[in-house]
Amino acid sequence: xxxxxxxxxxxxxxxxxxxxxxxxxxxxxxxxxxxxxxxxxxxxxxxxxxxxxxxxxxxxxxxxxxxxxxxxxxxxxxxxxxxxxxxxxxxxxxxxxxxxxxxxxxxxxxxxxxxxxxxxxxxxxxxxxxxxxxxxxxxxxxxxxxxxxxxxxxxxxxxxxxxxxxxxxxxxxxxxxxxxxxxxxxxxxxxxxxxxxxxxxxxxxxxxxxxxxxxxxxxxxxxxxxxxxxxxxxxxxxxxxxxxxxxxxxxxxxxxxxxxxxxxxxxxxxxxxxx
Numbered sequence: 001x002x003x004x005x006x007x008x009x010x011x012x013x014x015x016x017x018x019x020x021x022x023x024x025x026x027x028x029x030x031x032x033x034x035x036x037x038x039x040x041x042x043x044x045x046x047x048x049x050x051x052x053x054x055x056x057x058x059x060x061x062x063x064x065x066x067x068x069x070x071x072x073x074x075x076x077x078x079x080x081x082x083x084x085x086x087x088x089x090x091x092x093x094x095x096x097x098x099x100x101x102x103x104x105x106x107x108x109x110x111x112x113x114x115x116x117x118x119x120x121x122x123x124x125x126x127x128x129x130x131x132x133x134x135x136x137x138x139x140x141x142x143x144x145x146x147x148x149x150x151x152x153x154x155x156x157x158x159x160x161x162x163x164x165x166x167x168x169x170x171x172x173x174x175x176x177x178x179x180x181x182x183x184x185x186x187x188x189x190x191x192x193x194x195x196x197x198x199x200x201x202x203x204x205x206x207x208x209x210x211x212x213x214x215x216x217x218x219x220x221x222x223x224x225x226x227x228x229x230x231x232x233x234x235x236x237x238x239x240x241x242x243x244x245x246x247x248x249x250x251x252x253x254x255x256x257x258x259x260x261x262x263x264x265x266x267x268x269x270x271x272x273x274x275x
Contacts, residue, residue: 020231029047052082084190091201106153176230224249
């Protein structure tokens with residue numbers, strides 16, 4: 001029988017690339033988006049595309065039910081992917097902003113995962129893959145909200161892996177570094193909504209640093225890979241008999257994963273603060 005996968009955040013970037021690669025590999029792909037117009041576009045391309053918005057819990061339930069109705073109540077894999085960033089210094093981050101990004105980047109993922117687990121438990125197998133980041137391994141200035149959400153995601157996934165050792169369910173992390181996507185552009189509205197940088201004690205730091213990095217298109221990162229690099233790791237994680245707990249993507253992820261293991265915290269801080 002054709003294997004099935006639900007992928008979230010498929011309007012562009014990593015999600016869209018993964019949907020294409022998995023379909024080419026013979027999977028039936030449910031490529032969800034959080035906007036109906038994006039779902040319609042993907043449906044026109046031949047995808048099943050349920051609407052799932054992590055910030056609207058009712059769509060998590062209805063979207064999954066749409067998938068299960070189409071598959072007869074089974075699902076082989078889930079790839080949690082949709083997320084965004086709120087750039088800014090931690091001291092300027094309102095508590096409501098942190099609560100909002102955690103709903104989108106962590107709580108919504110957890111909700112969907114919890115609803116999928118009973119389906120996979122009943123069928124006796126399944127793999128849940130969470131798209132983390134190099135910023136789930138190490139911290140970086142101006143990215144506190146996003147870093148916190150990815151660190152939380154790493155912890156939840158690690159615990160699930162431990163708790164589910166007595167089942168045939170697998171829980172896997174993919175950890176990209178710089179990958180071609182719209183995350184910089186998509187983060188601008190969130191920055192403008194939540195961060196009062198002009199009233200910040202670090203206003204001059206914003207002017208000299210973050211504002212230029214945020215609003216100016218400086219071209220690709222020298223280590224940037226296309227979104228298909230993540231898709232290839234996803235396909236491998238879902239194809240091998242015994243998947244690894246973590247799959248790194250891009251040179252910076254491999255480097256930071258290595259440095260985190262061997263360096264004392266103060267030295268690692270010095271290195272990442274200079275980036």
